[in-house]
Amino acid sequence: xxxxxxxxxxxxxxxxxxxxxxxxxxxxxxxxxxxxxxxxxxxxxxxxxxxxxxxxxxxxxxxxxxxxxxxxxxxxxxxxxxxxxxxxxxxxxxxxxxxxxxxxxxxxxxxxxxxxxxxxxxxxxxxxxxxxxxxxxxxxxxxxxxxxxxxxxxxxxxxxxxxxxxxxxxxxxxxxxxxxxxxxxxxxxxxxxxxxxxxxxxxxxxxxxxxxxxxxxxxxxxxxxxxxxxxxxxxxxxxxxxxxxxxxxxxxxxxxxxxxxxxxxxxxxxxxxxxxxxxxxxxxxxxxxxxxxxxxxxxxxxx
Amino acid sequence: xxxxxxxxxxxxxxxxxxxxxxxxxxxxxxxxxxxxxxxxxxxxxxxxxxxxxxxxxxxxxxxxxxxxxxxxxxxxxxxxxxxxxxxxxxxxxxxxxxxxxxxxxxxxxxxxxxxxxxxxxxxxxxxxxxxxxxxxxxxxxxxxxxxxxxxxxxxxxxxxxxxxxxxxxxxxxxxxxxxxxxxxxxxxxxxxxxxxxxxxxxxxxxxxxxxxxxxxxxxxxxxxxxxxxxxxxxxxxxxxxxxxxxxxxxxxxxxxxxxxxxxxxxxxxxxxxxxxxxxxxxxxxxxxxxxxxxxxxxxxxxxxxxxxxxxxxxxxxxxxxxxxxxxxxxxxxxxxxxxxxxxxxxxxxxxxxxxxxxxxxxxxxxxxxxxxxxxxxxxxxxxxxxxxxxxxxxxxxxxxxxxxxxxxxxxxxxxxxxxxxx
Numbered sequence: 001x002x003x004x005x006x007x008x009x010x011x012x013x014x015x016x017x018x019x020x021x022x023x024x025x026x027x028x029x030x031x032x033x034x035x036x037x038x039x040x041x042x043x044x045x046x047x048x049x050x051x052x053x054x055x056x057x058x059x060x061x062x063x064x065x066x067x068x069x070x071x072x073x074x075x076x077x078x079x080x081x082x083x084x085x086x087x088x089x090x091x092x093x094x095x096x097x098x099x100x101x102x103x104x105x106x107x108x109x110x111x112x113x114x115x116x117x118x119x120x121x122x123x124x125x126x127x128x129x130x131x132x133x134x135x136x137x138x139x140x141x142x143x144x145x146x147x148x149x150x151x152x153x154x155x156x157x158x159x160x161x162x163x164x165x166x167x168x169x170x171x172x173x174x175x176x177x178x179x180x181x182x183x184x185x186x187x188x189x190x191x192x193x194x195x196x197x198x199x200x201x202x203x204x205x206x207x208x209x210x211x212x213x214x215x216x217x218x219x220x221x222x223x224x225x226x227x228x229x230x231x232x233x234x235x236x237x238x239x240x241x242x243x244x245x246x247x248x249x250x251x252x253x254x255x256x257x258x259x260x261x262x263x264x265x266x267x268x269x270x271x272x273x274x275x276x277x278x279x280x281x282x283x284x285x286x287x288x289x290x291x292x293x294x295x296x297x298x299x300x301x302x303x
Numbered sequence: 304x305x306x307x308x309x310x311x312x313x314x315x316x317x318x319x320x321x322x323x324x325x326x327x328x329x330x331x332x333x334x335x336x337x338x339x340x341x342x343x344x345x346x347x348x349x350x351x352x353x354x355x356x357x358x359x360x361x362x363x364x365x366x367x368x369x370x371x372x373x374x375x376x377x378x379x380x381x382x383x384x385x386x387x388x389x390x391x392x393x394x395x396x397x398x399x400x401x402x403x404x405x406x407x408x409x410x411x412x413x414x415x416x417x418x419x420x421x422x423x424x425x426x427x428x429x430x431x432x433x434x435x436x437x438x439x440x441x442x443x444x445x446x447x448x449x450x451x452x453x454x455x456x457x458x459x460x461x462x463x464x465x466x467x468x469x470x471x472x473x474x475x476x477x478x479x480x481x482x483x484x485x486x487x488x489x490x491x492x493x494x495x496x497x498x499x500x501x502x503x504x505x506x507x508x509x510x511x512x513x514x515x516x517x518x519x520x521x522x523x524x525x526x527x528x529x530x531x532x533x534x535x536x537x538x539x540x541x542x543x544x545x546x547x548x549x550x551x552x553x554x555x556x557x558x559x560x561x562x563x564x565x566x567x568x569x570x571x572x573x574x575x576x577x578x579x580x581x582x583x584x585x586x587x588x589x590x591x592x593x594x595x596x597x598x599x600x601x602x603x604x605x606x607x608x609x610x611x612x613x614x615x616x617x618x619x620x621x622x623x624x625x626x627x628x629x630x631x632x633x634x635x636x637x638x639x640x641x642x643x644x645x646x647x648x649x650x651x652x653x654x655x656x657x658x659x660x661x662x663x664x665x666x667x668x669x670x671x672x673x674x675x676x677x678x679x680x681x682x683x684x685x686x687x688x689x690x691x692x693x694x695x696x697x698x699x700x701x702x703x704x705x706x707x708x709x710x711x712x713x714x715x716x717x718x719x720x721x722x723x724x725x
Contacts, residue, residue, distance in 0.1 A: 121717075121720055121721070124720050125716070125717075125720045127307065128307065128311070128559075128675060128716075128719070128720060128723075129675055129678060129679050130308075131307060131308040131311050131312070131675065132311075132559075132673060132675035132676050132679055133679070254717070255713075258678060258713060259681075261678070261679060262678075262679065262680060262681040268679075269679070301306050301307065302306055302307065302308055303306045303308045303309060
């Protein structure tokens with residue numbers, strides 16, 4: 001039996017990949033999402049409405065059977081001009097909307113005002129929400145996290161900027177924690193989003209982690225997400241947060257942060273903690289000190 | 304110094320334990336004006352968060368007009384409207400008077416109300432009597448038959464029930480409604496929109512005493528049949544019981560547990576244990592449902608009623624897996640009923656100790672909605688509900704399912720973050 005889907009939206013980078021490479025394999029498979037491995041690239045195919053540069057959002061008129069009942073891991077995907085075919089699943093890619101992120105302006109000193117305004121409340125909100133999760137040891141209570149704070153975050157907040165370009169330092173946290181995208185990776189992802197967005201204001205280079213190091217240190221999916229993030233390719237949720245921050249809309253900042261927090265079991269909270277830690281470093285660098293210390297105080301008082 | 308995690312954990316455990324261990328019993332019956340604290344002449348209590356007459360929806364307006372006519376404060380609809388618009392008749396949320404009412408939830412001083420007393424924590428909660436389905440005040444109808452029925456409830460049914468509960472109380476403290484809910488959940492009710500078992504169990508409790516009241520046979524028969532033939536007789540008692548349970552959980556510092564979820568037909572409102580009596584509101588959504596012949600979604604009023612106190616207390620829609628037959632009334636499938644209960648575990652604090660679901664291997668119902676979990680997961684409470692026509696005077700046009708808007712929980716969470724330090 002064939003299952004016919006239509007691609008409603010294709011991320012600009014995913015579109016580039018499928019135009020260039022005609023074969024891929026299914027690497028991971030879930031009810032509503034699967035991940036295609038195009039050798040050095042990843043394309044996410046999903047029924048969920050989470051657009052990103054590497055995502056294809058598909059839909060069907062008929063009752064939708066879970067992907068993990070239709071496909072199999074290592075199943076081959078064949079891409080022609082109009083379709084992607086994987087086993088019995090056929091995706092029509094004839095006329096999709098191409099998702100392109102908005103061009104966000106570079107942050108300026110005005111942006112810091114809104115960062116300052118939302119920082120304390122966001123930090124408090126994230127820790128209150130961590131308190132309702134069932135994890136025995138959250139990421140921020142691990143020795144690896146503390147080491148990363150001491151060796152990367154604190155020095156960077158004191159304007160020792162070289163440390164954030166040392167890929168080896170990120171090995172401390174990469175792959176730490178359980179899950180499809182380990183907690184440590186999620187934190188780094190959020191941290192890099194902020195550092196690379198504020199790089200001009202901080203007078204630094206963008207962070208570029210070594211791809212091999214990423215692949216050797218964590219899961220394939222997580223390494224791919226980190227690879228694209230450091231190239232500025234992240235999903236609409238993170239983009240909305242940055243755009244609200246840069247536009248100075250406090251309510252939108254709070255709303256978009258909540259949308260990030262909702263992701264996965266714990267991923268959203270870990271990404272948000274990375275974002276807030278990144279913002280703390282920006283504030284410590286460019287404004288008054290004490291924001292990273294504030295995070296540490298919250299961690300110490302958590303339990 | 305305790306950490307925030309410990310403080311919240313301690314507070315939530317206390318709140319939900321109190322909700323579960325509360326022991327509400329029906330102890331008395333009497334005119335609302337004499338029973339409900341703060342309810343005075345020319346005041347009406349209504350469902351949901353605070354609202355003015357001007358902002359009220361059709362069914363709420365209809366019920367307000369009907370109650371004013373019923374009380375004899377006005378002789379015409381125009382005069383009734385003038386009284387309420389001028390502020391001579393005051394509107395206040397029933398919840399602010401430890402009371403609850405289904406749909407429009409209008410309680411006026413002459414209406415007989417059930418008095419529920421929580422033996423464990425000493426709280427008292429109140430609800431009016433259920434009028435049945437179809438053209439009734441709570442759906443905004445106010446024709447002569449509606450007003451006549453309310454008068455009969457005041458003059459006949461109320462006094463008979465008062466005499467009945469007095470006789471029962473000669474031998475025991477009252478009727479344990481929590482026990483009836485627990486039993487009914489194992490007999491295919493969920494005790495919000497399905498009360499077939501619960502009403503039968505109540506009638507079993509009442510029968511011998513109602514006969515002993517000394518009223519004439521015809522009166523007793525009329526009252527008995529009015530109660531027994533209305534499958535929603537138990538709804539109001541279950542609601543007052545839910546209110547007593549959630550009152551026990553309210554006002555506990557640091558607690559993130561929701562103690563009121565309600566709707567007034569225009570807005571949805573919640574209260575949170577650790578945030579005192581502050582309301583958090585957002586526009587009320589319109590339920591999706593099964594329509595009575597001749598009606599559809601275009602006729603429906605936005606969501607209405609205090610009856611979501613049942614879900615707040617850990618039964619009703621949250622116990623839908625216990626009541627597969629309810630899908631014929633509110634729509635959906637048996638599988639959906641099961642999925643709704645399962646999903647609610649993700650946003651609640653713990654499983655109820657006494658309200659058990661046979662189909663889930665006697666697992667307790669999801670109890671204690673936690674605003675943190677809603678914000679974290681994006682999952683919102685789903686309840687089942689009656690649906691009122693948006694025009695006053697028409698009444699119920701269906702029943703269905705509705706989810707509370709995320710916005711109210713987000714607002715409450717933001718207030719919590721403001722309120723509590725770490």
